[in-house]
Amino acid sequence: MKRIHVVAAVIRGLDGRILIARRADTQHQGGLWEFPGGKVEAGESVEAALARELNEELGIRVTRSRPLIKVSHDYPDKHVLLEVREVDAFEGEPHGAEGQPLAWVAPRDLAQYDFPQANRPIVAAARLPDQYLITPDELEVPQLLKGIQKAVAGGLRLIQLRAPDMYDPKYRDVAVDAVGLCAGKAQLMLKGPLEWLGDFPAAGWHLTAAQLRKYAPKGRPFPTDRWLAASCHNAEELALAQQMGVDFVTLSPVQATQTHPDAAPLGWEEAQRLIAACPLPVYLLGGVGPGEREQAWQAGAQGVAGIRAFWPAA
Template sequence: MSRVHVVAAVIRRADGQVLLAQRSASQHQGGLWEFPGGKVEAGEAVEAALARELREELGIEVSASRPLITVSHDYPDKQVLLEVREVGAFTGEPHGAEGQPLAWVAPRDLTSYEFPQANRPIVAAARLPDQYLITPDDQDPGQLLRGIRQAVANGIGLIQLRAPDGYDPKYRDIAVDAVGLCAGKAQLMLKGPLEWLGDFPAAGWHLTAAQLRKYAAKGRPFPTSRWLAASCHNAEELALAEQMGVDFVTLSPVQATQTHPEATPLGWEQVQGLIAGFNQPVFVLGGVGPQQREQAWQAGAQGVAGIRAFWPHVE
C-alpha cells in the first residue's frame, strides 16, 4: 500500500485563531474536522501544493508559510504522510469554496473538536508556542518567581519549572506559586515524582529520561486533557515517548553547552533525522536560542527550548 502524500495548513489569523474545515460525509473520515489542505500531486513541491489547495478550497492566496510538523499515520485502509505548514499571512477572505463548513477556533479550544486520528499531533503543534523556557537552577525562590512573572509578561507561553536538586519539599512550595503566576497566561510544566500529579491538576508534567524508561510501558499516567512531555536524547527514548503517548518532547543536546560539557552534541543533521522518525512536536535544546528558531523549523522541530537564552533579566 503506497503512502498518500498530503499537505495541510494551520492557518492562523492576527488574533491567533486557527481555521478548521469539516470533511463531507462522503469523504474518508467524513464529518470530522480537519486542517485545510489536500494531496500533493506527483512531482509537485509541497509549498506549491499548499498554495493550490488553499486557493481551490478556501479562495485565499498564501503570502507566508513555514514547516510546522510532519506526521506518518497508518489507518486500517490507508497510509498517509501529512506535511503540515503554518500559514501566518494570506490574502483574501477564507470561505468554503467546495461547500464545506469552516470555523475559526482559539488554539485552547481545538481539543473540543473531533479530528481524524492522524491529526492529533497537529492539534498539539497548533496549540504549542515555538519557545519553551526552562528555569535556571541558580536562583533563590524569590528570584525564580520574579523571573517567571517577567517571562509571562514578555509573552512566553510554555514554562518548565526545573527540579535540579531532586524532588525536595521547597520545589513543591515554589510550584504552588508558579501555578498561580501562569494561570490563564502560560502553560506550566512541572517535574517530580508521579505521586505529586494529583496535587497540581492545572500543570502539565515533564518526565525525565529515567522516568520515561521506568514508566513508558504503562502508558499515559493521566488523560489527554493535560500536557505530558519528556526529555529525550536518542532514538530509543523517542520511541519510548511515542509508546507512552506524550504530547511533545525536548531533544538534546543539539550543540555543546556549558551546563552539560560532558554530553556529546547530536548536531543538526542527526537532529533532523531523529525528528523525521517521530510523530509528535519536538523542541530542540542545548546550545540554541531564539536566533536558531528558523533553523529548528527547517529541521522539523516545533521550536527551541532553553534556559539562559530565554530567562529574562530581572533585578
C-alpha cells in the same frame, strides 16, 4: 500499501484563532474536522500544493508559510504522510468554496473538536508556542519567581519549573506559587514524582528520560486534557515517548552546553534525522536560543527550548 503525500495548513488569523474545516460525510474519515489541504501531486512541491489546495478549497492566496510538523500515520485502509505548514499571512477571505463548513477556533479549544487520529500531533503543534523556557537552577526562590513573572509578562507561554537542587517540599511550595503566576497566561510544566500529579491539576508534567524508561510501558499516566512531555536524547527514547502517548518532547543536546559539558552533541543533521522519524512536536534543546528558531523549523522542530538564552535579564 503506497503512502499518500498530503499537505495541510494551520491557518492563523490576526487574532490568533485557527481555521478548520469539516470533512464531507462521503469522504475518508467523513464528518470529522481537519486542517485544510490536500494531496501533493507528482512533481509538485509542498508549497505549490498548499497554494493550489487553499486557493481551490478556501479561495485564498498564501503569502507566507513555514514548516510546522510532519506526521506519518497508518490507517487500516490508508497510509498517509501529512506535511503541515503554518500559514500566518494570506490574501482573500476564506470561505468553504466546496461547500464545507468552516470554523475559526481558539488554539486552546481545538481539543474539543473531533479530528482524524493522524491529526492529534498536529492539534498539539497548533496549540504549542515555538519557545519553551526551562528555569535555571541555583537561584533563590524570590529571584526564581520574579524571573517567571517577567517571562510571562514578556509573552513566554510554555515554562518548565526545573530546580534539581531543591529538596521536595521546597520545590512543591515554589510550584504552588509558579502555578499562580502562570494561571491563564502560560502553561507551566512541572517535574517530579508522578505521585504529585493530583496535587497540581493545572500543571502539565515533564518526564525525565529515566521516568520515561520506567513508565512508558504502563501508558499515559493521566488523560489528554493535561500536557505531558518528556526529555529525549536518542531514537529509543523518542520511540518510548510515542509509546507512552506524550504530547511533545525535548531533544538534546543539539550543540555543546555549559549545563552538560560531557554530553556528546547530536548536531543539526542527526537532530533533523531523528525528528523526521518522530510524529510529535519536538523542541530542540542544548546550545540553541531564539536566534536558532528558524533553523529549528527548517529541521522539522516545533521550536527551541533553553535555560540561559530564554531567561529574562535581571
